[in-house]
Amino acid sequence: MSTEKDTNVTMIKDTEKDINNTKEDKIGVHDPYAYHRPHFIRWKGSVLSKVIPSAIIVAIIATIVTVVHLKTPIKLGIEPSFIPVLSFVVGLLLTYRTNTAYDRFWEGRKLWTTLTVAIRNLTRCIWINISETDGSKDIVEKVSAIHLLSAFAHATRHYLREDPPLEYHDLQHLISNIKSDLPGFEPIEEQDLRDNIKKYGKSFGLKMFKKSKLTPAPENHNLPLTITLYLASYLEEKTRQGKVDVPTKVSMHGSLNSLVDCLTSLERILRTPIPLAYSIHLSQTVWIYCITLPFQLVLRFDYATIPIVFIASLVLMGIEIGGEIENPFGNDANDLDLNGFCKLIERELDTIVANPRQSVETWVYSEKNQALGRDGGSASEVLKYSSEEIRSKVSHPDVIAVQVDSQNKEVNH
Known part of the structure; x- marks a missing residue:
């Protein structure tokens, strides 16, 4: 009986601790500019x-x-x-x-x-x-x-x-x-x-x-x-x-x-x-x-x-x-x-x-990394170009995007 009672007490304490931790986790970053009642x-x-x-x-x-x-x-x-x-x-x-x-x-x-x-x-x-x-x-x-x-x-x-x-x-x-x-x-x-x-x-x-x-x-x-x-x-x-x-x-x-x-x-x-x-x-x-x-x-x-x-x-x-x-x-x-x-x-x-x-390697050459901006192709696709081409076109990602799309179409055909 004593052991069972001690076990119940321990479970109650653990539950209270979990509840307190949950409350603390819900506390977000303090916003001093949030709306309050008039001062x-x-x-x-x-x-x-x-x-x-x-x-x-x-x-x-x-x-x-x-x-x-x-x-x-x-x-x-x-x-x-x-x-x-x-x-x-x-x-x-x-x-x-x-x-x-x-x-x-x-x-x-x-x-x-x-x-x-x-x-x-x-x-x-x-x-x-x-x-x-x-x-x-x-x-x-x-x-x-x-x-x-x-x-x-x-x-x-x-x-x-x-x-x-x-x-x-x-x-x-x-x-x-x-x-x-x-x-x-x-x-x-x-x-x-x-x-x-x-x-x-x-x-x-x-x-x-x-x-x-x-x-x-x-x-x-x-x-x-x-x-x-x-x-x-x-x-x-x-x-x-x-x-x-x-x-x-x-x-x-x-x-x-x-x-x-x-x-x-x-x-x-x-x-x-x-x-x-x-x-x-x-x-x-x-x-x-x-x-x-x-x-x-x-x-x-x-x-x-x-x-x-x-x-x-x-x-x-x-x-x-x-x-x-x-x-x-x-x-x-x-x-x-x-x-x-x-x-x-x-x-x-x-x-x-x-x-x-x-x-x-994990983030630069990820498929989600648009190295030259939106619709400019992934980093692995841009590697197909020479360093001179990348430097010359880095300020114009739309040009590279057109070339990448055309190359993809040729591969599909």
């Missing part, structure tokens, strides 16, 4: 959920100021001469904040494009330019190296998001044969836990306990950099065996250097946020501006001051969008679609390794 009525992807609580607080303050000013002898209204002065400063700060955040977002996208180009170039060189004199052995080595390129994209994504190793489920089948000992990023809470253990362990006599009980989860290692080391060793091995020429090796090392350069630049974006003092000053300036608005508007708008201040606060506190796209590598709606980018790379590389290298 002004969309909630997902906006910063309203983060801004509304702050705007409500400002609206409550505006309500108190308005009621006190209109219902009591205490007059809180002031001349609105302060608005133009502070509006200019707030406008400059908001513009700089938004532009700086978007520059970081766009630079991250450009770096990922460069990374994709380097992976594609390396894949092409490995699959085409490295000879296969040892047959299956060379093919297995090629496939393994290309799998590491796919793993590099996934590992970079996890690395930038500081995901714990337990979440590398989409990476395990690609890197199960390698190991990383290079230190990398580590979540702050794990750093604090590790530091506290080292700091207070001796004070409380915790040395008597086993080390395994005190040591937290392993650090997040720099797996992408480790992968480049394995790829470099593969290139050197193929060069030593004489299976790749020097120019190709130089080109491949250039692409490999590009991967490391992209990784380092992505780290720079992740680990160099906008200075804290600037962010604090901007936030405080916006809050001061919003809180002083009802005092300056109540003299003119009475109770209409409340909705006006609420709407103005929603607009001004939209600076939260800058904080959301400042780090474009997360899982927010406005971050880069790194999951989609990695899946696209993996599918491309899987498609490449699933097909053998195409020799010139």
Whole structure:
């Protein structure tokens, strides 16, 4: 009974896995220009959920100021001469904040494009330019190296998001044969836990306990950099065996250097946020501006001051969008679609390794290859002409087409 139960559980899990894989396979290339609802009525992807609580607080303050000013002898209204002065400063700060955040977002996208180009170039060189004199052995080595390129994209994504190793489920089948000992990023809470253990362990006599009980989860290692080391060793091995020429090796090392350069630049974006003092000053300036608005508007708008201040606060506190796209590598709606980018790379590389290298004989001299254009005859038929005739008529395929048709008719007769 136990065996039958275990078998049923396994079948259920396998079925769920197949369903999930099917759903993932149906996901096509992301189309950012596909039709959506008008932006002004969309909630997902906006910063309203983060801004509304702050705007409500400002609206409550505006309500108190308005009621006190209109219902009591205490007059809180002031001349609105302060608005133009502070509006200019707030406008400059908001513009700089938004532009700086978007520059970081766009630079991250450009770096990922460069990374994709380097992976594609390396894949092409490995699959085409490295000879296969040892047959299956060379093919297995090629496939393994290309799998590491796919793993590099996934590992970079996890690395930038500081995901714990337990979440590398989409990476395990690609890197199960390698190991990383290079230190990398580590979540702050794990750093604090590790530091506290080292700091207070001796004070409380915790040395008597086993080390395994005190040591937290392993650090997040720099797996992408480790992968480049394995790829470099593969290139050197193929060069030593004489299976790749020097120019190709130089080109491949250039692409490999590009991967490391992209990784380092992505780290720079992740680990160099906008200075804290600037962010604090901007936030405080916006809050001061919003809180002083009802005092300056109540003299003119009475109770209409409340909705006006609420709407103005929603607009001004939209600076939260800058904080959301400042780090474009997360899982927010406005971050880069790194999951989609990695899946696209993996599918491309899987498609490449699933097909053998195409020799010139198979595609140039195919019956479907119209070497001289439409109705110009196949490549094998064009070979009947001399090189001078082909050169003279290559810009006029219709002439050759007539000759080919006439020759075919003569053969049939």
